[in-house]
Amino acid sequence: MSARADAWLWIAQRASAVVLAVCVVVHLATIIYAVQGGLSAAEILGRTRGNVAWLVFYSVFVLAVAVHAPIGLRSVLGEWLGWRGRTREVFLVLLAGLIALMGWRAALAVFG
Amino acid sequence: MRQPSSYWVFIVHRVSGVALALFLPLHFWALGSALDAQALDAFLAWTEQPFVKAAEWGIVTALAAHLACGLRVLALEFLPWRDWQKGLAASAAAITVAAGLAFGAGPVASLSRSVS
Amino acid sequence: MTMEPAKGILSVQVWRGGADGAFQVFQVPRQPSQTVLDVVTYIQRSVDATLAYRFACRVGMCGSCAMTVNGVPRWTCRTHVDKVAEGGALSIAPLRNLPVIRDLVTDMREFFDKWAAAKGSFKGARSKTEPFAQVRPDSPERMRADAGIECIGCAVCYSACDVVSWNPEYLGPAALNRAWTLVCDERDAANAERLRAVAGDAGCHACHTHMSCTERCPKHLSPTAGIAGLKRAVLRAALKGDL
Numbered sequence: 299m300s301a302r303a304d305a306w307l308w309i310a311q312r313a314s315a316v317v318l319a320v321c322v323v324v325h326l327a328t329i330i331y332a333v334q335g336g337l338s339a340a341e342i343l344g345r346t347r348g349n350v351a352w353l354v355f356y357s358v359f360v361l362a363v364a365v366h367a368p369i370g371l372r373s374v375l376g377e378w379l380g381w382r383g384r385t386r387e388v389f390l391v392l393l394a395g396l397i398a399l400m401g402w403r404a405a406l407a408v409f410g
Numbered sequence: 411m412r413q414p415s416s417y418w419v420f421i422v423h424r425v426s427g428v429a430l431a432l433f434l435p436l437h438f439w440a441l442g443s444a445l446d447a448q449a450l451d452a453f454l455a456w457t458e459q460p461f462v463k464a465a466e467w468g469i470v471t472a473l474a475a476h477l478a479c480g481l482r483v484l485a486l487e488f489l490p491w492r493d494w495q496k497g498l499a500a501s502a503a504a505i506t507v508a509a510g511l512a513f514g515a516g517p518v519a520s521l522s523r524s525v526s
Numbered sequence: 527m528t529m530e531p532a533k534g535i536l537s538v539q540v541w542r543g544g545a546d547g548a549f550q551v552f553q554v555p556r557q558p559s560q561t562v563l564d565v566v567t568y569i570q571r572s573v574d575a576t577l578a579y580r581f582a583c584r585v586g587m588c589g590s591c592a593m594t595v596n597g598v599p600r601w602t603c604r605t606h607v608d609k610v611a612e613g614g615a616l617s618i619a620p621l622r623n624l625p626v627i628r629d630l631v632t633d634m635r636e637f638f639d640k641w642a643a644a645k646g647s648f649k650g651a652r653s654k655t656e657p658f659a660q661v662r663p664d665s666p667e668r669m670r671a672d673a674g675i676e677c678i679g680c681a682v683c684y685s686a687c688d689v690v691s692w693n694p695e696y697l698g699p700a701a702l703n704r705a706w707t708l709v710c711d712e713r714d715a716a717n718a719e720r721l722r723a724v725a726g727d728a729g730c731h732a733c734h735t736h737m738s739c740t741e742r743c744p745k746h747l748s749p750t751a752g753i754a755g756l757k758r759a760v761l762r763a764a765l766k767g768d769l
Contacts, residue, residue, distance in 0.1 A: 299726075299727065300726070301725040301727075301728075301729065302722070302725065302726075302764070302769045304725060304727045304729075304731055305726060305731060305760050305761075305769055306764060308731040308760075309761060312484065319477060322473060326470070367427075367430070367431045370431070371428070371431055373734070374424060374427075376727070377692035377693055396435070397438070400435060400438035400442060401434075403438070403442045404437075404439075404440075404442045405441075407441060407443070408441055412597060412598060413688075413736070414736070414737055414738055414740075414741040416736055416737040416741075417688070417736040417737070417738060420734050420735065424734075483734075487735070487754045488754075488758065491748070491751040491754065
């Protein structure tokens with residue numbers, strides 16, 4: 299990839315990191331709170347279903363993860379497994395798509 | 411070669427990141443099964459097993475560790491440079507990981523309490 | 527008076543041959559204030575004249591004597607045996623991350639080629655008929671440049687860097703640090719192309735802030751700081767569409 303493209307990957311990685319820092323703190327705090335009352339499906343879904351605000355929050359969270367995780371793995375694959383070039387980039391784009399789809403499906407299931 | 415402490419902070423950062431990347435598909439798949447409340451209940455029952463509890467605690471710790479180490483990277487890359495930042499960064503990472511460990515123990519404890 | 531040869535003798539393993547060579551062990555008498563360079567010199571002059579090694583000033587100014595001592599890249603003329611010999615034993619090898627020519631001598635060409643690839647040389651815009659540039663030495667920019675300009679190209683940082691080991695294309699801490707000092711130099715006219723040269727997987731973005739370079743630099747420079755500066759400079763250029 300060109301130096302310019304690599305630079306933009308770095309920028310996307312840092313930007314998504316900042317988004318995730320906020321989302322992770324909110325997510326962990328929320329999970330702790332949610333867990334206090336027990337963990338049956340009915341209870342969880344009773345609180346979360348139809349909640350648009352949380353749906354938006356988690357959609358953004360999923361998008362940030364779909365950007366951040368593949369770019370992070372990219373360095374690991376290149377440096378520790380020696381995997382570079384087009385096949386690596388294709389794999390990572392597919393991975394990003396998979397994370398986004400699975401994540402949004404999960405968010406819809408819980409908050410839709 | 412003997413590495414400086416910042417190298418080990420990097421190793422923790424990378425290993426925790428890979429662990430989280432491996433965990434996420436499972437996490438999303440489990441939640442996706444909330445589309446069917448019965449499937450979710452069955453899955454939640456399965457997660458009561460001790461090894462799953464241990465894994466959950468590990469994931470929370472990995473998340474806290476990855477966040478702490480990531481904040482260190484952001485500090486080194488974006489804040490004005492100070493010579494003592496290296497030491498401060500390493501201790502900040504250590505403190506936050508410790509917090510993550512204690513923090514992680516909490517939900518695990520309350521999860522097992524709520525089931526009984 | 528009985529001699530105590532065991533206390534007064536160092537057991538030194540020295541790399542011999544090329545990349546597929548091996549360590550050879552020598553017994554070297556200890557001396558007061560002995561440096562690792564003294565040890566290597568003793569071996570070559572008194573034991574085995576075929577030992578190949580580099581040195582020049584032997585007083586910590588030129589960086590030629592850099593070698594791997596007990597796994598750590600150091601200037602051997604500035605490394606006292608007392609500080610590093612563990613249980614009377616020492617291990618001396620050529621610098622890591624560079625091809626070995628023979629014994630303790632490495633091929634430094636890739637190190638300097640990467641320096642050039644990072645556009646690590648000054649390019650001024652004024653001719654000799656124009657007045658000198660007025661650069662305040664206490665301006666923040668000049669102070670940032672000054673913090674990095676004492677580099678003498680000894681390759682200790684390059685040897686210490688694990689990203690260099692993992693990524694053969696990585697320009698490395700010294701080349702990037704030099705590029706940074708020029709990015710901070712208001713007289714330099716080549717910064718647009720320099721930022722393009724240092725960006726990317728082979729450049730500043732590959733640095734993971736291990737900080738081994740900063741830890742090991744014998745001049746106490748911080749390439750990590752310079753590389754972070756390059757990341758910010760590239761960010762600004764990218765956002766402006768100048769990359």
